Amino acid sequence: MRVGLLTGGGDVPGLNAAIRAVVKRGEGRHGHSIVGFRNGWRGLADGDVMQLGRQHIRNVLATGGTLLGTARYHPHSDDGGMDAVLSTLEAERIEALIVVGGDGTLHAASKVAEAGIRIVAIPKTIDNDVWGTDRSIGFDTAVTIATEAVDRIHTTAESHNRVMLVEVMGRTAGWIAATAGIAGGAEVVLAPEQPFDIDKIVKFLKHRHRAHASFSIIVVAEGAVPAEGTSMQYETQLGRFGEIVAGSISERLKVEIADRTGFDTRVTVLGHIQRGGSPTAADRILGSRFGVAAIDAVTRGETGMMTALRGDEIVLVPLSEIAGKVKHVPTELLDVAQTLA
Numbered sequence: 413m414r415v416g417l418l419t420g421g422g423d424v425p426g427l428n429a430a431i432r433a434v435v436k437r438g439e440g441r442h443g444h445s446i447v448g449f450r451n452g453w454r455g456l457a458d459g460d461v462m463q464l465g466r467q468h469i470r471n472v473l474a475t476g477g478t479l480l481g482t483a484r485y486h487p488h489s490d491d492g493g494m495d496a497v498l499s500t501l502e503a504e505r506i507e508a509l510i511v512v513g514g515d516g517t518l519h520a521a522s523k524v525a526e527a528g529i530r531i532v533a534i535p536k537t538i539d540n541d542v543w544g545t546d547r548s549i550g551f552d553t554a555v556t557i558a559t560e561a562v563d564r565i566h567t568t569a570e571s572h573n574r575v576m577l578v579e580v581m582g583r584t585a586g587w588i589a590a591t592a593g594i595a596g597g598a599e600v601v602l603a604p605e606q607p608f609d610i611d612k613i614v615k616f617l618k619h620r621h622r623a624h625a626s627f628s629i630i631v632v633a634e635g636a637v638p639a640e641g642t643s644m645q646y647e648t649q650l651g652r653f654g655e656i657v658a659g660s661i662s663e664r665l666k667v668e669i670a671d672r673t674g675f676d677t678r679v680t681v682l683g684h685i686q687r688g689g690s691p692t693a694a695d696r697i698l699g700s701r702f703g704v705a706a707i708d709a710v711t712r713g714e715t716g717m718m719t720a721l722r723g724d725e726i727v728l729v730p731l732s733e734i735a736g737k738v739k740h741v742p743t744e745l746l747d748v749a750q751t752l753a
Contacts, residue, residue, distance in 0.1 A: 413508065415434075415508050415707065416447050416449060416509040417447065417448050417464065417510045417512075418510075419480050419536075420482055420485070420512070420517035421452070422484070422514065423477045423687055424476075424538050424695075425549075425550055425690065426550050428477070428691075429691065430512055431448075431469060431472070432469040433704045435468070437703065437704045447464065448461065448480045449461055451481040451485075453485045457500065458500075459504075476691060477688075484653070488523040494523070494524070497524060510532055511531060514537035514548070515542060515734075522735050532710050534706050534718070538581060538686055540739070543737035544720050544733060544734045546722060547698060549695055549698055550691075550695060551587065551695075553690075553691045554588055558578070562578055562592055562593070562595075562597070562598055563596055566597070569627040574677065575670075575673070576679075577680070579658070581633070581683070582603065582604060582633035583635040583656055585635075586602075586741050589601050594748060596629070598630060599630065601749040602630065602665075604636055610668055611642065614673055618673055630665070634656045634660075635661075644668055649661075659683075666678070706719050717731060718734060
């Protein structure tokens with residue numbers, strides 16, 4: 413069988429582990445031929461292909477990013493995109509397709525599956541917001557990087573008696589903020605799921621600095637917003653492609669906190685650092701397990717499915733069940749983050 417493989421959306425550490433697993437399992441166990449498409453759905457639409465063999469996947473486990481490249485392109489949203497994808501699949505004699513991506517890429521996968529193409533998807537996103545799976549590839553590495561950053565910020569914050577804002581990614585879900593905030597011992601965690609009240613934050617900081625500390629760490633998700641009816645007015649700043657402008661919320665909070673408290677307040681925006689570097693062991697293992705599960709599912713004739721982690725078990729869930737859904741941080745986890753402040 414000729415099996416296509418692509419990685420779409422933002423890169424994350426652990427993608428190469430998934431690619432490696434698909435190739436090794438596909439060739440070695442099942443005798444398949446694995447065809448990679450460069451730069452996600454864009455490469456599939458353009459017919460940009462590369463044969464994937466064992467020689468391409470040596471020593472890739474420790475490498476971040478994706479050896480196939482990636483792009484933010486969705487064929488169902490582009491005039492002629494779906495026709496181009498179907499044409500390439502026919503020309504390359506692709507019998508099944510494995511797609512690794514986040515919500516946008518997986519939504520495109522469900523549309524291609526509806527067109528009659530056999531598809532199995534693998535979830536990846538540092539935001540961990542793909543519905544139906546406990547974890548996505550890349551999340552563990554991002555949290556590890558963010559936690560280390562918070563750890564390092566502590567010493568300089570304490571040395572200079574500052575309030576330090578650490579902005580992490582998380583447009584609509586605050587998984588990185590909540591988990592890194594807990595692990596790093598942040599005093600305040602601001603997530604999209606719980607709009608904040610700047611007056612309560614200021615009151616807390618003044619009490620903390622007056623009573624028992626001379627510094628504070630605040631972890632802010634990029635999608636955090638003030639609650640309606642509170643004293644801080646703010647509209648999320650978006651870029652040309654609808655992405656949140658990095659640093660916009662934390663820079664605004666810096667001004668608000670400094671003006672209202674008089675405390676020296678600084679900002680660190682982690683941005684794409686959270687995506688880079690070597691994947692953690694957890695992401696290498698998860699990527700490998702998802703890759704094996706995906707190629708096994710394709711071999712069995714499964715289609716329209718996504719690999720998912722449920723507890724300690726890898727299962728398959730229908731793509732139709734996750735379309736348009738976001739997995740938000742549970743209230744319990746956010747409560748832990750605030751309780752331990």
